[in-house]
Amino acid sequence: MNDGAGRMRLIGAVFVLLSAAIVYQMIRIQNSEHSRQLVEMFARTYNQQVRIILPERGNIYDRWGNLLAGNKEVYEVGIAPPQVANPETVARDLAAVLDVDYYDTLRKAESFRKEGNERYELIKDFVPADKIRQLEQKLAEYENAEKPKKGAPPSLAGVYWKAHLIRSYPENELAANVLGFYNFLDRWNGRGMLGLEEQYNNLLAGNKQQVVLPLNPTEIQEIPEIPPGASLITSLDRDIQAAMERIIDQAVKENGAESGTLVVMDPKTGEILAMATTPHFNPNEYWRYDEIFPVGSYFNRAISQLYEPGSVFKVLTMAAAIDAGAVQPETPFVDVGAIEVGGIWIYNWDRGAWGPQDMVGCMQHSLNVCLAWVAQELGPTQFYKYLQDFGIGRYTGIDLAGEQVYPLSLPGDSNWYPVNLGTNSFGQGVATTPIQMITAIAAMANEGKMMAPHVVKAYIQDGVQYTVNPRVIRQVVKPETARTITEMLAVSLENEASNALVEGYRVAGKTGTAEIPGPGGYTNMTNASFVGWGPVDDPRFIVYVWLEKPTSSPWGSVVAAPVFSQAVEELVVLMKIPPDEVRQQLASP
Amino acid sequence: MNQRIIQAYRQAPWRVQLQWIGLFLLILVAGMLIAGVYLYVSGRAAETGARIKALEVEREGLAIRIADMRTQLALLNSSQVMLERAEKLGFRPVEREDLVYLPAAGVSGREVVFLAPPPTSVMRENKLLRPAYTQSLWDLFYQTAYQYLNTRGGQGQ
Numbered sequence: 067m068n069d070g071a072g073r074m075r076l077i078g079a080v081f082v083l084l085s086a087a088i089v090y091q092m093i094r095i096q097n098s099e100h101s102r103q104l105v106e107m108f109a110r111t112y113n114q115q116v117r118i119i120l121p122e123r124g125n126i127y128d129r130w131g132n133l134l135a136g137n138k139e140v141y142e143v144g145i146a147p148p149q150v151a152n153p154e155t156v157a158r159d160l161a162a163v164l165d166v167d168y169y170d171t172l173r174k175a176e177s178f179r180k181e182g183n184e185r186y187e188l189i190k191d192f193v194p195a196d197k198i199r200q201l202e203q204k205l206a207e208y209e210n211a212e213k214p215k216k217g218a219p220p221s222l223a224g225v226y227w228k229a230h231l232i233r234s235y236p237e238n239e240l241a242a243n244v245l246g247f248y249n250f251l252d253r254w255n256g257r258g259m260l261g262l263e264e265q266y267n268n269l270l271a272g273n274k275q276q277v278v279l280p281l282n283p284t285e286i287q288e289i290p291e292i293p294p295g296a297s298l299i300t301s302l303d304r305d306i307q308a309a310m311e312r313i314i315d316q317a318v319k320e321n322g323a324e325s326g327t328l329v330v331m332d333p334k335t336g337e338i339l340a341m342a343t344t345p346h347f348n349p350n351e352y353w354r355y356d357e358i359f360p361v362g363s364y365f366n367r368a369i370s371q372l373y374e375p376g377s378v379f380k381v382l383t384m385a386a387a388i389d390a391g392a393v394q395p396e397t398p399f400v401d402v403g404a405i406e407v408g409g410i411w412i413y414n415w416d417r418g419a420w421g422p423q424d425m426v427g428c429m430q431h432s433l434n435v436c437l438a439w440v441a442q443e444l445g446p447t448q449f450y451k452y453l454q455d456f457g458i459g460r461y462t463g464i465d466l467a468g469e470q471v472y473p474l475s476l477p478g479d480s481n482w483y484p485v486n487l488g489t490n491s492f493g494q495g496v497a498t499t500p501i502q503m504i505t506a507i508a509a510m511a512n513e514g515k516m517m518a519p520h521v522v523k524a525y526i527q528d529g530v531q532y533t534v535n536p537r538v539i540r541q542v543v544k545p546e547t548a549r550t551i552t553e554m555l556a557v558s559l560e561n562e563a564s565n566a567l568v569e570g571y572r573v574a575g576k577t578g579t580a581e582i583p584g585p586g587g588y589t590n591m592t593n594a595s596f597v598g599w600g601p602v603d604d605p606r607f608i609v610y611v612w613l614e615k616p617t618s619s620p621w622g623s624v625v626a627a628p629v630f631s632q633a634v635e636e637l638v639v640l641m642k643i644p645p646d647e648v649r650q651q652l653a654s655p
Numbered sequence: 656m657n658q659r660i661i662q663a664y665r666q667a668p669w670r671v672q673l674q675w676i677g678l679f680l681l682i683l684v685a686g687m688l689i690a691g692v693y694l695y696v697s698g699r700a701a702e703t704g705a706r707i708k709a710l711e712v713e714r715e716g717l718a719i720r721i722a723d724m725r726t727q728l729a730l731l732n733s734s735q736v737m738l739e740r741a742e743k744l745g746f747r748p749v750e751r752e753d754l755v756y757l758p759a760a761g762v763s764g765r766e767v768v769f770l771a772p773p774p775t776s777v778m779r780e781n782k783l784l785r786p787a788y789t790q791s792l793w794d795l796f797y798q799t800a801y802q803y804l805n806t807r808g809g810q811g812q
Contacts, residue, residue, distance in 0.1 A: 122722055130765070130767070133725065133726065136725055136729055138723055229719045231722055236726055283700075285704065308734040308735075529772070530771055530775075531770060635750075639749055
């Protein structure tokens, strides 16, 4: 009996000790550092959700509110394997609608049954909305269908789709070279590339935010309202842009040119009304970039491609000389067909001697010899000071990514020779972009004031529209000089009965033909240009045309001047500019 | 004598038991009432929370749809599409010679678009949830007291 009681006490003691050990272990585990971390991890994983909210990318509009870059709804489609009721239906329907591999989808749909996979499986991203409507239709069909007597009913249970936005350019190729593009296929790290998209990427993108949201519905927490990225209202006019693109595309085709550039600017504000370059591409298919722009070519030639501008540069030389008082429009010059500058002989474009001329004649016949003489009269110090004031060799600061500049060689530089004074005077030995040229020459159409070129006219941020005010770079020549140059160039066009003239509208302008330098000197290929503005008494536009390597004719007067005329014909209609006669009648009381 | 007085005021044991049971039941009922109220409030809060979440999801969806619709509208009104539609309807692009200009007093021409109001000095606060739903009791007391004191101070000046 006593033995039995002793055994019972022993067993009891063992059980008490075991229980105490279990309690001790429970307390120890619950209070350990690892346990605390585990609890925290579970709290993080299951009690709250970490979400990254990407704000809607800002829109880009033209000056009248037409959308040039917006956002489009697409879907991400995925499978939650544990919830899949009928893997065959899921695989069959997704393969048919989304054009994905049937076997791969079936493997994912069956992965919970076969491998215990509980992870969400992505099937396809960037699915258009109409495909989702098809899936919704199938879903509704299956819900309303009668259950089969044998086997699992068809079901899309476990298939999920979630909408998100991608960049879309509703005008397709229109103004693509100004807009740039957004690499939307990189959903989380996409960024604007080139043009406005790159220049204003931070503003357009807005601030993405990471928020921690409790999954417990009793913990009410407001999802912070992430404001969309800022929207841009550009100075572009969609209709003018479309017309200019059509004109330059046609000109490139007709003249067999390698590329074409046509820029229209408001000389009084520096606003770019249109910037058309050929070739161009559709930013909705930005992955085809390399096909359109192989290595070494330029996305937006108007701001990125440096070239010797040729005789359009004479406008700057003549403006500098008249402003400094070195010459007057009536100053006589006898052209003997050649002039020696720095020990090198310079000839006219036709190697001819044009005899007695005044400065208007020099511009009208585009005489290199005369302009080299004018530059000598002005002197290198003054000449290069004016060129620098005109912004040659400097960035214009246009608000587009990718602007290029080539430094201007100045007296004293190792790469400057005395002959440069002569060659630079007619646009040789100097490299510029069309935007530099139009910005500098636009001063002639704006009382000598050079305006900063810009594309963004206003931007909308947090529901408020901020206007970008025009900025004067500098008064580069006196107002009377600008008027004189304008008059000289209008007269020279009229005297020449130029192809650039537009009936009913007085315009001023200058042609340019520059041979393209190659490894062994200048080649037979040319850059044909024309710059012109009007109406002369109240300039509303300045147009710069550049055709690269035209094959129909090398001359700017033959290939570029008619393009200017065509552009102005359309511009006066689209900008509602009445003919000079009508305008003067309307202005008179 | 003393012992007798104590005995006179002493409750019968069954009465004491009854009082304890009554007290226990009172506490139990009060506890259940509190638990019931808590459950009711929690249930309502959870339901409201779930509705808020659903509405937020709906709001996100609507924002996406609005952006998409805006782009679809732009597609339908794009330069190329409009040109094709106009041509189908028998229109042709206007030419310089077709235009007749007439003086129109007071017409300043087409204005550049304003898609949002210009900046003003006062910006309104635009919160979805009112502070009453998120602030603690302490915040409420503190804020009310602060406002009260400030108002009193303002009146004195």
